[in-house]
Amino acid sequence: MTTAVLAEPRTRLSPTLAHILRRIGSAVLTLLVVLGVVFLVFQVLGDPARRTLPINASEEQVASYRAAMGYDDPVLEQFWRFMRGAVLLDFGQSTTAGRPAIAVVMDALPNSLLLATTTFVITALVGIALGTWAGVRAGTTADRVLQAVGAFASSVPEFWSGLVLIIALAVTVPIFPTGGSGTAAALVLPSVAMAIPPIGRLVYVVRESVRSTMAEPFMLVARSKGLGSSYTLRAHLLRAAAVPIVSVGGLELTRLAIGGVVVIESVFAWPGIGRLYVQAMQRYDIALVSATLFVATAVVLALNTLLDILYMKLDPRIEVGTP
Structure with a gap:
């Protein structure tokens, strides 16, 4: 005689909870997209080192600052570093305030x-x-x-x-x-x-x-x-x-x-x-x-x-x- 084994019902999220989770996921995705757009905008605006430093800064100072900030690295590497820092809430030092x-x-x-x-x-x-x-x-x-x-x-x-x-x-x-x-x-x-x-x-x-x-x-x-x-x-x-x-x-x-x-x-x-x-x-x-x-x-x-x-x-x- 065989015994029928009843499969345990699968646990499903309530529609309300599933909707909330989808909204949270959509919010996180939107936040990442906004960060990506911010990065691209600053790339399009031109050389960040030249724009950040005073207008009378020498080429040597600009090149030194560009290397120190990683602006000489490939764009994809800069993008990865920027997004990783954003996830960790580390956007770097403010050049005007002198602190994070x-x-x-x-x-x-x-x-x-x-x-x-x-x-x-x-x-x-x-x-x-x-x-x-x-x-x-x-x-x-x-x-x-x-x-x-x-x-x-x-x-x-x-x-x-x-x-x-x-x-x-x-x-x-x-x-x-x-x-x-x-x-x-x-x-x-x-x-x-x-x-x-x-x-x-x-x-x-x-x-x-x-x-x-x-x-x-x-x-x-x-x-x-x-x-x-x-x-x-x-x-x-x-x-x-x-x-x-x-x-x-x-x-x-x-x-x-x-x-x-x-x-x-x-x-x-x-x-x-x-x-x-x-x-x-x-x-x-x-x-x-x-x-x-x-x-x-x-x-x-x-x-x-x-x-x-x-x-x-x-x-x-x-x-x-x-x-």
Whole structure:
């Protein structure tokens, strides 16, 4: 008599976990591609030794520096050395700071994160409040005025709003400092200047989401049961509108991390990675530029991955695919 041996079922990852792992893998691949593009750009721009050293450097000094930095090696060898160093978070010494480039970037990163987080909080609070108020009162004169103000705010360049705030609240009426960091007052103007355009965009999205949700059958049922307006907003309306709000808010946060801090940090002399990147490009500090782009890209990819997870938590109907 033979005994049937049942094969053990193969362990499979849940669709959600598989989706998260795919997103992480895609983020790592994107990061490597960005590093490869950075390397190629510096190769195309010309001789790094000649661009890094002062204009009056002799040919002997240029040749000596080129040999010391390995710029005489074959391109593939330079590329391998660059990518291996990036994986190990070793981008070399910053020629302007005189210490490891990654250490310089990590010192500046908390300032940028503080600025971006404060801006996002202001954007979320003001944008959701005004958008909800306009959506509930859709079609009224106040709603139309708010839409016009929001459209204007969304098109205002950040450097322009920053300069206007400096003139109005730091020069004409000296309430806040014109730049720098270290105090709560120094954080006000740059965060408000950076929040103005995304507030305008978020107000429009929240208004449309609230307006469409107000017409849904479940909202009509909730109001027919006599539920209070504040309870209805909290329990039904904002929950149903959460996905588009988080989607746009996440995109705005990503945009702030990519480009917003570069402009505002330069205008207000805020010591973050955006201003650091501009200074590194001006001085042709290859190690510092590479480290800055690496960290900024990693932050953006991490935010996108976290937003994907948040979408699935807010709305389980979102398809994540199967492995």
